[in-house]
Amino acid sequence: MTEGRWWHPARHRDRRPFLLQRGQIRAALGGWFAGEGFLEVDCAALQVSPGNETHLHAFATQFLTDDGRRAPLFLHTSPEFSCKKLLAAGETKIVDFAKVFRNREQGALHSPEFTMVEWYRAGADIGEVMEDAVSLCRTALSATGREAFEWKGRACDPALEPEHLTLVEAFNRYAGVALESYLDDSKGFLTAAKTAGVGVPDDAAWTDIFSAVLVSKIEPRLGEGRLTLLQRYPVCEAALARACPDDPRFAERFELYACGVELANGFHELTDPVEQRARFEADMVLKQALYGERYPVDEDFLAALSVMPDASGVALGFDRLVILSTGARSIHDVQWTPVET
Template sequence: MTGPIIPASTPPDPDRIAERLPLLRRRALVARAVRAFFDARDYLEVETPYAVPTPGEEVHLRVFRTEREHHDGTRRALFLHTSPEFAMKRILAATGQPIFQLARVWRNAEGSHLHAAEFTMLEWYRPGATLAGLMDETESLLRAVLPPVLQRPPGLAEARPLRIDVPFERLTMAEAFARHAGIDLLPTEGDAASLAAAAGCALRDGEDWEDLFFRLLMERVEPAIGRDRPCFLTHWPASQAALARRDPADPRTALRFELYAAGIELANAFEELTDPVEQRRRFAADRARRASLYGAGPDMAWPMDE
């Protein structure tokens, strides 16, 4: 009987773990600082189930399916959650208490230097928080847990340090597309041909407005923001914020932001939609779109979270 063959180029497992010890220590310090930050603001730390009947309604996230076997032999499909959002909102609605969680989450079919199939997500909720208030709190959190200036590793093409100790940039999506892509974005929403004409590019086979929007965001906007200091990208097109309120000042946009730093999306937040009829309509639309794109097999079949 022989054991598994390990390529000569692969260090023994104990050595690989030992090499990561400095990162593990730093991670522990960050987690301790995060908890201290929220404790000082009277947040309650919670822990919610990982295997749930409804893992989320994001159109493009794939999930891991499992099955619970009851003592009487009956079985129930469960899914590893893609975020703790739904369960945490139940706690928030029942208690009115600011809450946070360092949750393990899963996203199937992910794999790159910036995307993992399993990772730890920090999620927090504060009743009554506005978009501006959430951005202020996010800035304060990063200043509490990170050095004032982050130096980039040697050898990278981008050598500029990232400043955490200065006010973060705040750009609306419309401003970002106008500045970095030369596009008046909002009048094109839903019209792929119009967006392609404004961008001076050709539509790819099967590409709709949303596909092209994200292609331009990744190719032209994201590389240009958050290089010297983090940048909040705010007021997304309304179609790209299923759980967010529309902006009363411009209903074409939703009260959502993403935070970018050094080419990485660090955070995503929004003012919560609280209209149950509108929320159900959006969920139904997302479920229909997901089914049209990826089918409706058992890995995609779960009840709507009512």
């Protein structure tokens, strides 16, 4: 039935108000970054490595050279590696409104191709970029003239002071699980998760238990009424963030939530190439065990880390921000030409 396709005139008329507001939000965010002195960059999507996080899945392709060689390449899952190379090159405040690609992702809030707003501040701590993320939420909503974010009957007013919550606090409050007690105890963590009513298989890895509790018990409760900044992730769940100086079991990572929806993910960036390589290799071992594949390490990226300045950065899902700001029903409402399979 063609009536259901995005290009059908009736469906396009239905989606068009959201698409026009998408443009208004894009202009507003561009103005905010310009006002803060950011340089807008445009990172290449084709990379030798798409990223090395266990649960991110990439699209693979090949570059056919003139002499007949086949060089494997990937569509990036984030412009992160390229942006950090630009920091190493000497840039200090950059933002990319990047098209990114993630396999195995489709749904009301997921698309295999989407827009990510990724920005970095050299010399900044994680608190500064958290403030950026909150300001961008306020800017986006203001561009639409609406009073609150909305998603599936929930509302969130980004003008209110955001809630700051650590992972330890969140696991205790919403799941009754003492996360700090199980950082090195997969068996105990599994038992605690099952006691909390979370369905996880007996052979689940620690990271899968963590994700199951987070997704089922915690995320739906975040960003109710006001934004939530979820902070201090276990270091094994923050592959590119530096460890907290007061407790190396945790990392300087945060995620921003509104209406139970994750909007942004930020790090105080790890710049130690030796530690970064070790984390990548550990993640790829786990990826091989879970999914039967692994991605190459970008050696050029690791080399750039040795001269990259101290910095903090954030990746924000632009399409999701538009959904919540406009009251749209799905990511397909806010993309001009959505991927529909």
